[in-house]
Amino acid sequence: xxxxxxxSTLGPDGSATLRENPARIKAVNAxxxxxxxxxxxxxxxxGQWDFLNIIEAPDELTMARxxxxxxxxxTLKTRTMIAIxxxxxxxxxxxxxxxx
Numbered sequence: 306x307x308x309x310x311x312x313s314t315l316g317p318d319g320s321a322t323l324r325e326n327p328a329r330i331k332a333v334n335a336x337x338x339x340x341x342x343x344x345x346x347x348x349x350x351x352g353q354w355d356f357l358n359i360i361e362a363p364d365e366l367t368m369a370r371x372x373x374x375x376x377x378x379x380t381l382k383t384r385t386m387i388a389i390x391x392x393x394x395x396x397x398x399x400x401x402x403x404x405x
Contacts, residue, residue: 306361308345308388309368312354319380330356333375340374341367355381359388 334344342362362368372385
């Protein structure tokens, strides 16, 4: 299943919600899973971004729906990128050499 990296930063309302209810993070993870994906890893960050999530989703459209649903709440902003396993990337490059 494809993996995606989602970076997120909380807005003022999101930070207030988190302060009042830290377990909200797990509730959001459950909502992501209800949309057909799985949070594989999750990290709180210091700096420009507040969270880094590694998410498995069946495809880009599912991930786009999840990102849109989460940002539509107005409590956070996200940046989402597809993540390619290094071994898969190497295999793809090596397979491309056969085409020469």
